[in-house]
Amino acid sequence: MFTILERQVTEIRAQGPEDIVDPEHPGDTQPKVYKQLPVEPQEIRILKLQPGHSVLSPIEVSLSVVRLGDASVCYDALSYRWGESNDKVMIRVNGEYLKVTRSLATALRHLRRPDQEVTLWADSICINQGNDTEKNLQVALMGKIYRTASCVRIWLGTGSDDTEQAMQLVNDCKGFPDRSTVVARVVGDERGAIGLAELLRRPYWNRMWMFQEILLAKLAYVHCGTFEAPFNTLVYMDVVSSKAHLWPDRRTSPRWIFDLRRAFFNIAQFTIAPVELGNLEYVLQATRVLQASDPRDKLYALMGTCGMASYVTIDYRSPFRDVYVEFTKNHSRLTGKLSLVLTAGWRNPESGDGDGELPSWTPDYRSSRPESDIYAGYAAARVFDASKGLCFVDESPEHDLSVRILKTRGFILDTIESVAPLLGGEDGRSQVLRAFDPQRPRPKSDSFGRTQLQAFCETILFDADGVKKDDGEDVRAQKRDRQHKHLLGFMHDLAMQHGHLSASGVGTPFSWNAFLGSSRKGDIESSVRYYEQLRDSAPRALDEYRTIFVREYNANAGKISSVFVTRGGRFGRSNYTIRPGDAVAVLHGANLPVILRKAGPCYKFIGGAYVSGIMYGEVMDDLGIDSLSESVLLI
Template sequence: MPHVPKIRHKGPWNYTANDLSRLCMCGPRSGSSGSLISILIFHKSAEYVLIPMMPDSSAAWVRRLDKDDEVLGLDRPQLVYKGLSTSKKEFRLLQIEPAENSGDPIIGRLFKASLDHFPPYDAVSYRWERMKKSHTIIINGTKFPVMENVFCFLSEFRQQSFPASPTFWIDSVCINQDSTWDRNNQVQLMGTVYSKASAVRIWIGTDSDNAEAAFNLIHQCGRADGVPDKDIVANVVRNEVGTKAITKLLQREYWNRMWVFQEIVLASRAVVHCGTLQAPWSNFRWLDNVSSKHTLWLEDQIKYQWIFEFRKAMFRIAHFCITVDQATHINNVLHPTRHLQCQDPRDKLFALLGVCKALDWIVDPDYSASVRDVFTAFAQSQMIEDGNLSAVLTAGQWSPLNGNDIKLPSWVPDLRGMGGVDIRYLAGSYVDAFDADGSAPTQHVFALKQDDFLEQDGNNIVNVNAILFDTIQTCRPLHGIAQSDPDRKELIMTVCSLTDDGMFSMLRLRQLFEGLIFADKTTLVYKRSTEWRIQERTRRLALGFYQDLCELFGPSPVFISLLESFEQITSALGLYKSVPEMVRGCDLEQMCLNKMEYLSRAAETTDRQSAAIFTTIGGRLGIGPRCVQQEDLVAIVRGCRVPLALRQHMAYYRLVGPAYVSGIMQGEALGSHDEHGNHRSFEAIQLV
């Protein structure tokens, strides 16, 4: 009988159970690193085949000839993972043996390579599954459990590549997930691994949901020189089946995975695979580019709900379409990916290290640190690096939607999810749409220092300066009022009526309108819209608000006064002598379109389950987090361009969340006086 190490470059051979038993007896001792088959149990009545794993390996696997699915081997991790050199930037690659039949066992060899010298390979991007690994492949002579997505991809791609032996980098296989050292080390290399891959294979799952119709349309919508954007839109609108199928593809769980972000963004070339179907990722990017141009879709989106759903689905993957240069800014990658999922919450940061080099200065991947400590250290470092408090605009009270309460300080963003977060406040601060604290560059220079952070009485504290401007008097949730006429009517009567007889406050109506569409200014500033475009949009939205009021309550002089209060309306009167004449001259269909546009913009605020509307003792109206309560404070905090809702907690204050508050978004609170005539000024407070 041949000894296992001697079968290199030979085989396969057939053996009886007795033959294999004698082979095991003369082979390496059980428990040694070379013991491959010595503890297997062989059935006397069966015949087996012994096959070498690879031409350059002494490993072998055993299979019963009468049972193709019975593959035997040792489950020995030490045979799979060998130590890596950090100085040589070593990583592992998986080479798969060719197989003509799809039912053949998947056999592979895991070997070391260096990022300075490596063979061609493809990196695989796929969705991790929480369920138990349900499939087994053979790696280096060892049975190795893998997730279903990995198994399905390898099975499909092996057939497509036959007779070649494709080489892959697959994180769940090539990184020893049971070794904290291996994970810490390899996570730092992952960005380079994906960027140097010949291609990134994006596996979104098996073929279903009319996937073929989706891929046909995606191929039609690929970028082509000289093809106008409107022709791409026409292709989509003409193909309802294909468009709905694309929407289904973009709703798959794959797109919710955190690690996918860097895997796609860093790819020099990427291909999307769905079973046997495939398309270049560049086609998806181009379709996203066209989909983002709102004016091309406005009419069709109003006509067809499935066009609206398609654009919403495209928006869900927009963050995957940013460039590597755009990904260098922390806020460009941290918050757009915050809703994505990962099994380890710390990966909300660690998964971005490869794509955002700015994070290298403030984040060290350490899987031995707690989630709370990782998030707190990051928030502190980011605030010091930014020199301001904009990071708190995505922090606040704990939300169960993000997971169990891990006792984060209220000023530390819970990066596990978007529960309770309205990203538009940060966006407005980021593009200078708001300046509540007067910290615009020409007005004030603000910087946080290490000394502003301390630990005391078990609390993580940040020292800030704030104007405690007003107190919340009433509050109520906003969710769903854009879709419900009765709820919207009741809200307007509650917050805008002066008396029980239904007389409305023109000032309150205006405050409500501006609060409901406050994010519209952020959008227009971000897109660097001209002043004329901003005025035109405001004109349409104000007319839409007016039309909605008239339909809910009937015509009223107060509603005309509301329109006259908008400079954008009166400056655009043209040939009309007055607002009433202008309204009478408007086409009813156009007024209804204005109303639909207004409700669409208002829905961005009111459809969020985390939103609430409140009034203050000082007579202001605001939009804030749903968890605001009576007696919470409205504060202007130096270094934060958006007002904050705070809640007193012993000698400290807890952050409730950011808020839109009428009349103080552009620094009006600075230098103002309270109800007693006292000058308001900043005072030192502590957030916990």
């Protein structure tokens, strides 16, 4: 049942803001409140929420200025969703009336106590939102503000019967009981589980600012209506939810159990390990789905993490386009890496909105496109080293940061000749195979003497653990054994798809030797001979290898990828927007090869790529770094 407090709040909302606002003070005297309490660098305002004996009591707040980091200052920080900017009510601040969103007013009504003050920091009251100069300075301090707070109060909104039961369920799991106990309590509380799923789907969890506010907290509590629960208990329940083997079979269990487990994905961004906060590329990828009303806040909201202050200066007077360009260019220049550039290109909107149009090499940090970019993911994981450790050096002219051109160094390796979608399933694999001429000559330079089939197999599987020149003999042997099994599985899948499994051999229309090439005749004969031996003596082994191959293929295939072949005979894969005529390049500071599109004397950045035989800098060794380096202009 609703508590009396909940009913009263609901009644107030129905009555409208005119019953909360003093009719003799309809105006907003916001500037006067802040003029009386200016803040200096490293100072903040905190508010004391006066006691309220009834939910109907007017909200009274007193503001004061304190030095951030002063050990004698204790406060809780409020983390909440602002709500609709045009849905505001009046509260009293230092005796004056101040407009705040209804969402904040509701939170204050629930957080105040009947008999004592509550000391809080809430951004929309403690920062003069109408003064950009102050806002710039105060927003830069927000990471420290939340890190220093005694507790972060997470306000999810008002409650209902189900959410009341949900908060009780979370509190029942306090103290990190055995995982099986958590499962039993959830399974035994349908109403609480349904309510918890509803809480986890609330818009609060979609907002960008909450990432920093939660992850920097020493202690955090979730509030819904008049109930509260520790946030770390919610995190523990999320961990338990991810252990599929602990839960009833999805096919036979009630739908609401699956709905709750799926809803926990909505807080995944807020449960990352603290050590990951130092990995800027990872954090930007993890928060890409989060939303901000002001596009600049997609970066500013991370100022307390990742060393962001080194790369961007908070300035709400700058257009978001300039902020994004400045941040990307500064990060590339200071780190010597193009890791952020590798997340741009195809994921940016195809056409801009006037002043908001971005260069192809600058990521659109506003984007929350659902497609995952495995190329950017591998770049962030630093699995490959196509540029052999060479650093990016910004050769752009030193002038206005809004300039579209990024001048770097690298070399154009090849040109894409044909493209095919890299789709999953048997039909997808057949389509990929039909797109290529197996008799196409391979490049003369191939450090490991890959045959066509080996190179093609590595490419479509996105072989992220290939043989490197500095691998020891044991490691190299293990990798070659794994690759050989993948190759045999691919050969078996190819033979089955083409129907060449007769007793007379592989079949006349399809020649293994032609497909595998002639650069390593001994290896070709060995592979064919071993395949035919297994086909005759141990067909189940081939079936097993094929199963492994198909599983790996499907894990790395999908609608966002295409596979390509270059004029020089190289196999590669990239995003689905590539097309014939695009250039394959290696840029200093990029650990993946990249796809570029000619635009006059410059290039547009399309995306990262996997190209067999050059992922670990082999081409740099074979062809010589100095002879290949040239200026490359990106727009």
